Amino acid sequence: MIGASSxxxxxxxxxxxxxxxxxxxxxxxxLHGLTVRSEVPRGILRAIHFGEGIPWEEFTCVTAEDIPGTNLVASVVDDQPFLIGIGEEITHSQQAVLLLxxxxKFLVEKARRAVRLEIEELPAVLDIQSSLDLQPLIYGTNNLLKEIRIAKGDPDPIWAQAAHVIEGEYRTGAQEQMYIEPNAMLSVVEPRDGLLQVTVWGSLQCPYYVHGALRQLFGLPEKQVRVVAxxxxxxxxxxxxYPSVNGGHAALLAWKSGKPVxxxxxxxxxxxxTTKRHPSRTRLRTAFDAEGNLLALEADFILDGGAYATLSPVVLSRGAVHAASVYRCPHVRIHARAVATNTPPPGAFRGFGAPQSLFAMERHMDVCARKLGLDAVELRRKNFLHMGDTMATGQVIREDLDLAGLMDQALAAIGYRDKRAAFALTNPGDGPIKRGVGFSVFMHGCGFTGNGESHVASVAGVEGLADGTVAVLAASTEMGQGKNTVFAQIVAEALQLPVELVDTAPVDTDHVPNSGPTVASRSTMMVGRILEDAAIGFKLALVQQGFLVEPYTPESFQAAVVKAVATLGTLRCYGQYHRPPNIQWDDVTYQGDAYPTYSWACYAAEVAVDLDTFEVKVADFVAVQEVGRVVxxxxxxxxxxxxxxxxxxxxxxEEVTMQRGRMINxxxxxxxxxxxxxxxxxxxxxxENAHAGGPGGAKGIGELPMDGPAPAVVNALENALGALRLDEVPMTPDRLLERCEEVSHG
Amino acid sequence: MAECIDLNLKVNGTEYRASVHPFARLLDVLREDLRLTGTKEGCGEGECGACTVLLNGRVVNSCLVPAVQAQGAEVVTVEGLAEGENLSSLQAAFLTHNGAQCGFCTPGMLLSATDLINRCPNPSDDEIRDGLAGNLCRCTGYAKILDAVHSAAEREAAR
Incomplete structure (x- = not known):
């Protein structure tokens, strides 16, 4: 079960x-629904004009005035309206104004083009620096969606004393998730027993997020809203x-039309x-002693948060906590800000802020190694965190952590030393192909940052079915990652059953409890652990009620469940998250255990650059990671x-090209x-290094692999091409050409 | 609404007749008129390959085929690959090797791979990569798909 490739x-x-x-x-x-959007980045909506030649009387039209409850999308911060009303401020180019x-479906598209929006344009903020400069002020009193400070020791006296102080600035671009299935929602809103019942079926990760958003949008109690993944x-x-937005839009149309939409x-x-990865700018300042020991680190980490706060506060939080990466450092100061711009709000994307700050730090370590005249491997080895060390938030490493071992294994697998030596001989030649090998070492915090798990207090359970099989009750969704299978394996292991006897119940808020959102590499480790508890409780209940005698066979277990269901009816057992007593976090000071544990990794890449076209080919890639026990x-x-x-x-x-606050590619x-x-x-x-807090020893895995490849590949580019300003991703051929020209033009 | 056109075509061995919108695409006919929803729409511009089907034995993006061009044609979709309860070699291999993660590219990927193995019974990694280059997958990084296609090709060769 656990450990098998079911x-x-x-x-x-x-x-x-x-x-x-x-x-x-x-x-x-x-009906086919469509959304009419603003097209200008900032302005006041003055009027909506319905053009000629369209049978408007056949259409269902929804504007902000129609909204029955609160016109704000429930999120970390409730600041984003579902629809902008007449006289209100449009704050990005894709703002929804009208639903049709x-x-x-052919006519509804024609109708969209016949709508003309009258907008009084206002000056817009379209980049990080303009937002910081308050040119102009567009959000709150300072254009900041969130600001976080993390402090350890005091770096200030160190800069003057240190043998070396090295600074760098790094940037990362927006990135599109590019799931192959575009966002999709269906809705029916109809009276049932005299009460309005709102139902949404959709492509969504977090059923209870959408559920909460619909309740707020319609002003309805829990039982009158249903969300099905x-x-x-x-x-x-x-x-x-994002599904809280388009789920709300679909439901508004269904409600007004009285028909499915x-x-x-x-x-x-x-x-x-829809949402993308936040663009970032990170400025790093590091102090080293003469031997290359890291003495102080200062990070100024900025995310472009777009027009509304949405999830930016928590994305920023993860990015800030990961900014000091895997290194022991006595004096750390991290200043993190998410700034507002008049662009569509970015949101969650695998990694959730960590890839941005880790790219900066892992590129910076290679830059520092070069400037210090040290080997990038040895500089890292000297500064890795070990058991007993404290991280930037004061979190003490309590596990037997061997980052040097991880690194050595990855480097051996890719043939790092031999390749470096070989490329040093071949790259100076005349040929257009230059080769390089590089790596990154990094971690990813498992589960929510800080007190997130305590706030959500997830519930999950198991249910015995009439045929004697067991169903998993959780709101965690299957998006391809394998949740259905992994949860079944965890429950099967706890019950000592073959995995075939356990399956997942449909993810329907009428049927499954709130096990929290399907995010943050938390499903296997956090929800899986609750399921393990629930399954053990389920078995104990069967034994105590006299239905089951231990030891049992799968057949006798199945027979016991059949009999118990026939006798008692519904047979469910739930578990709930409880914060382990040794995990402490302070939301105000950002001190404590930012995560219950971390997954750790070293990724190594070999690249070949063609200097005729500036195309980069990744020729080899090694990913070594410690993720607890693999389910x-x-x-x-x-x-x-x-x-x-x-x-x-x-x-x-992958480059998102923006023009006047709108993605044009x-x-x-x-x-x-x-x-x-x-x-x-x-x-x-x-x-594998079993983690006591996870089911069967498992830790989080889903986001980790997003963090390491970009710095590993760009570090390999430096090995291939020498010291260039390789400070940004994506390092497209255009950008690489530009960087090479900087050097050749002096 | 514009006048509909009558369309006759054979899908997965069954004759169908449908009255379709003149601008309908083969993809719309399959999904909406015949309710064969295994074929997916990912981009509507022939880039992602999720809508791949075989049209008269040739691989096409059904989002780029006007329905009128499928008049009298034979079409194979993902629903036509299994024989009753028995998965095709490729379907079975995708299942065993985790070649399908979210599964949205899978129908199109399976059709392109079916065509590839028909043309090239013992493909190398590079031949598989070329054969599937028109089918985008965002979940797998393609490795498990390569494994699945190799395994299915070997199984077919052994038959």
């Missing part, structure tokens, strides 16, 4: 083409917070208006390989993700 639970339906995704759900008489629905065609964070985005709309090796390797692919894409190719044709010919085979190595 076959994906919903895999058969997926290969047969019978898995039902949102747009596959048959709903007779459904009609039975004819359909099969999901990828998410990667892109369906974490489909709100299925096409790719261009999805790319233009399902095949699924886990799939997570790593897929995450590495996204990380390489972010590092080299919002097509798959010109936003480039890796294809099957662009990636090498990725060597995946798991070092």
């Amino acid at each position: 076959i994906r639970k919903e895999g058969r339906a997926k290969v047969l083409g019978t898995a039902i995704y949102t747009d596959d759900k048959f709903m007779p008489g459904a 629905a009609h039975p004819d 359909m099969e999901m065609g990828g998410a990667f964070g892109g369906k974490e917070d 489909r709100l299925i985005y096409d790719r261009e709309e999805d790319l233009a208006c 399902n090796p095949t699924l886990a390797a799939g997570q790593i390989e897929g995450g590495v692919a996204q990380g390489i894409g972010w590092g080299l190719w 919002n097509q798959m044709t010109n936003y480039i993700i890796p294809t099957s010919v662009d990636l090498p085979r990725i060597q995946v190595v798991f070092l």
